[in-house]
Amino acid sequence: xxxxQALPRVLxxxxxxxxxxxxxxxxxxxxPRPAARAKSFVxxxxxxxxxxxxxxxxxxxxxxxxxIPLLGSVVAFMDYVPFLGFTNSQWVGWNNFxxxxxxxxxxxxxxxxxxxxxxQLLLFFPVPIMLAVLFNSVAMPMVKKxxxxxxxxxxxxxxxxxxxxxxxxxGGGGVINRILATHGMSGFDIMSDPNTFQLLLTSQxxxxxxxxxxxIFLAAIAAIDPQLFESAAMDGAGAWRRFxxxxxxxxxxxxxxxxxxxxxxxxxxxxxxILLQRDAVGPNAAEVxxxxxxxxxxxxxxxxxxxxxxLLKGVVSLLLVLxxxxxxxxxxxxxxxxx
Amino acid sequence: MSDRPVWQGKxxxxxxxxxxxxxxxxxxxxxxxxxxxxxxxLATKQQIDANGGYVLWPTxxxxxxxxxxFDGTGVGRSIVISLGVTVVGTAFSxxxxxxxxxxxxxRNMLFQRGLLSFxxxxxxxxxxxxxxxxxxxxxxxxxxxxxxxxxxxxxAFNIVIVRGFIQAIPHELFDSARMDGAxxxxxxxxxxxxxxxxxxxxxxxxIAVGYWNNYFGPLLYLxxxxxWPLQLVxxxxxxxxHVTSNSSAQPGLAAPPAQSVQMAxxxxxxxxxxxxxxxxxxHMSKGMLTGAIKG
Numbered sequence: 001x002x003x004x005q006a007l008p009r010v011l012x013x014x015x016x017x018x019x020x021x022x023x024x025x026x027x028x029x030x031x032p033r034p035a036a037r038a039k040s041f042v043x044x045x046x047x048x049x050x051x052x053x054x055x056x057x058x059x060x061x062x063x064x065x066x067x068i069p070l071l072g073s074v075v076a077f078m079d080y081v082p083f084l085g086f087t088n089s090q091w092v093g094w095n096n097f098x099x100x101x102x103x104x105x106x107x108x109x110x111x112x113x114x115x116x117x118x119x120q121l122l123l124f125f126p127v128p129i130m131l132a133v134l135f136n137s138v139a140m141p142m143v144k145k146x147x148x149x150x151x152x153x154x155x156x157x158x159x160x161x162x163x164x165x166x167x168x169x170x171g172g173g174g175v176i177n178r179i180l181a182t183h184g185m186s187g188f189d190i191m192s193d194p195n196t197f198q199l200l201l202t203s204q205x206x207x208x209x210x211x212x213x214x215x216i217f218l219a220a221i222a223a224i225d226p227q228l229f230e231s232a233a234m235d236g237a238g239a240w241r242r243f244x245x246x247x248x249x250x251x252x253x254x255x256x257x258x259x260x261x262x263x264x265x266x267x268x269x270x271x272x273x274i275l276l277q278r279d280a281v282g283p284n285a286a287e288v289x290x291x292x293x294x295x296x297x298x299x300x301x302x303x304x305x306x307x308x309x310x311l312l313k314g315v316v317s318l319l320l321v322l323x324x325x326x327x328x329x330x331x332x333x334x335x336x337x338x339x
Numbered sequence: 340m341s342d343r344p345v346w347q348g349k350x351x352x353x354x355x356x357x358x359x360x361x362x363x364x365x366x367x368x369x370x371x372x373x374x375x376x377x378x379x380x381l382a383t384k385q386q387i388d389a390n391g392g393y394v395l396w397p398t399x400x401x402x403x404x405x406x407x408x409f410d411g412t413g414v415g416r417s418i419v420i421s422l423g424v425t426v427v428g429t430a431f432s433x434x435x436x437x438x439x440x441x442x443x444x445x446r447n448m449l450f451q452r453g454l455l456s457f458x459x460x461x462x463x464x465x466x467x468x469x470x471x472x473x474x475x476x477x478x479x480x481x482x483x484x485x486x487x488x489x490x491x492x493x494x495a496f497n498i499v500i501v502r503g504f505i506q507a508i509p510h511e512l513f514d515s516a517r518m519d520g521a522x523x524x525x526x527x528x529x530x531x532x533x534x535x536x537x538x539x540x541x542x543x544x545x546i547a548v549g550y551w552n553n554y555f556g557p558l559l560y561l562x563x564x565x566x567w568p569l570q571l572v573x574x575x576x577x578x579x580x581h582v583t584s585n586s587s588a589q590p591g592l593a594a595p596p597a598q599s600v601q602m603a604x605x606x607x608x609x610x611x612x613x614x615x616x617x618x619x620x621x622h623m624s625k626g627m628l629t630g631a632i633k634g
Contacts, residue, residue: 044449045449048448048449050522050523050524051441051442051445051448051449051523052442052448052449052450054438054439054441054442054523054527055438055439055442055443055454057434057435057438057439057493058435058436058438058439058458058493058498059439059454059457059458061435061489061490061492061493062457062458062461062493062495064474064478064489065466065471065474065475065489065490065491066461066464066465066466067461068474069466069467069470069471069473069474070464070466070470072466072470072473072474073466073467073470075469075470075473080473082473082476085477131365134358134361134362137358138358138362139342139343140342141342143362146366147362147365147366148620149616149620150365150366150369150370151365151366151369152620153369153616154369156548156552156612156615156616156619157552157609157612158551158552158553158554158570158608159552159554160554160570160573160574160577160578160608161573161605161608161609163578164376164573164577164578164601164605165372165373165376165605166372167577167578168372168375168376168379168602168605169371169372169375175375175395178390207368207369211369226344229344229346229347230344230346233346233347233348234346239347271555272554272555275555275558276574276578279579290468293467293468293469294468294559297468297469297472298468298469298472298559303469303473306469307467307469307470310467310468310469310470311467313467314464314465314466314467318463318464321463
């Protein structure tokens with residue numbers, strides 16, 4: 001033990017530079033850091049060049065495909081013509097935004113987006129919480145493990161497969177309709193009914209991700225001190241009261257955190273999922289912000305207006321996260337980051 | 340058998356039965372569609388027609404649908420493309436992620452704070468679809484497989500997970516290696532890589548699943564249908580009911596693909612995920628929690 005603790009100190013004097021010890025506790029007292037700081041820039045550069053080289057690929061990819069495109073959002077203020085490129089296209093000020101606000105399709109897409117978000121908050125969000133509580137109450141480890149590995153699976157399937165599965169079961173020619181027909185009952189076609197499309201989206205999302213969503217809530221329940229349950233039971237609290245007064249408060253920080261994250265994503269609703277089914281129900285029911293950007297920009301070539309819509313979405317999303325976080329702080333919760 | 344703590348007491352039989360029923364129904368809802376898809380893909384045409392378009396339990400098994408798929412419909416090629424993009428993409432993505440995670444785990448590296456914030460900021464600000472598309476276009480990557488691989492290769496979230504794992508390695512190991520004169524590359528290769536194999540495997544599997552399942556990337560970047568990966572071909576076969584253009588030259592195949600062929604395609608696209616699934620479940624809750632808690 002003594003050797004272990006002494007070793008870094010030896011190294012420090014040996015190399016004239018604090019050893020790299022990411023998780024080592026700060027040693028109180030004399031620290032050779034000032035000396036290390038004083039080391040010339042060139043020497044540190046030479047010493048750290050392998051490390052800098054290691055981070056270079058990731059930094060380069062992020063620079064090219066995150067940072068430069070972020071700057072490229074200026075297209076929102078241009079009449080962008082691909083032939084002319086960034087440098088020769090005309091600046092048009094806020095024109096793209098005014099054109100956007102005059103487009104009825106945009107408002108329709110926005111309304112659909114909010115409706116879907118609201119529906120998913122209502123019908124999707126509580127499901128993983130309830131499932132987690134149910135699984136947690138399963139006492140047989142074998143059963144618990146089996147059920148868990150079954151319901152995590154859909155999370156890893158692509159949306160193409162999910163929609164295909166739904167079509168096979170619920171579609172106009174799907175299993176359930178055939179069974180209904182053979183029993184002389186009238187069928188339904190939920191896969192192409194614009195009126196119920198948002199419910200369909202939500203149920204697909206539940207089927208795919210509700211099981212996966214339980215992981216984080218199960219972890220939250222597991223982190224609750226079992227003695228709390230035990231002493232509550234001793235004092236005569238039944239299962240329901242234990243749930244209400246111990247389990248639920250124990251999960252509250254995680255629930256609030258996920259609510260905030262969901263709120264920040266309020267304008268993002270299953271783009272791939274909707275794009276796959278947009279043809280079946282028509283754009284009136286299925287157009288959301290992301291599909292609006294895709295069809296207006298990439299398909300129809302209105303680069304400026306589409307980018308303006310995307311930029312607006314990004315800015316509003318960021319504001320929503322910050323606002324939700326502030327709200328969480330006001331209620332005495334921790335939120336995403338601490339104050 | 341049961342792990343029930345003593346203080347919970349024995350549940351009433353009715354409650355137990357209800358709970359069992361709920362669990363059974365939940366599992367059935369997940370498993371039933373798969374059962375129907377696999378059965379339909381294996382059934383003969385007569386059986387499907389007699390049953391009205393679906394089969395829940397094939398009486399006679401036929402692999403005709405699978406044979407038909409690999410007979411010049413372009414599906415075989417799309418599978419090769421998907422596998423190639425997944426393998427190369429995962430390798431490239433892991434290369435960037437793990438190297439950067441090690442570099443950024445070194446607190447006294449030059450510019451460490453700046454570079455770390457550079458990476459973390461991308462968690463908050465995501466560029467829009469159009470600017471990224473224009474960038475890919477500008478770099479002449481449209482209609483190349485690089486467009487599917489590079490733009491999505493680096494995620495700050497993955498870097499944070501791997502970095503957290505590397506930071507948990509006892510620093511004495513690094514110190515002694517350095518004492519023995521090992522350089523950074525040597526330390527990375529003989530210490531960091533072997534010790535973080537578990538987390539690399541999990542993150543790699545998640546990345547691979549992402550590449551395999553990607554369908555919007557190819558839709559956005561690949562105009563040439565002969566370059567389409569499996570997910571896009573499956574979309575046109577199963578959801579849009581027509582075969583991809585390169586095969587419509589053959590008159591026999593211009594008709595909409597049969598039900599069993601569609602379902603066989605779904606099975607083929609699911610298979611790699613099912614193969615990777617045991618490994619995913621083995622490590623995933625651990626990986627998820629490392630990411631969630633250590634941040």
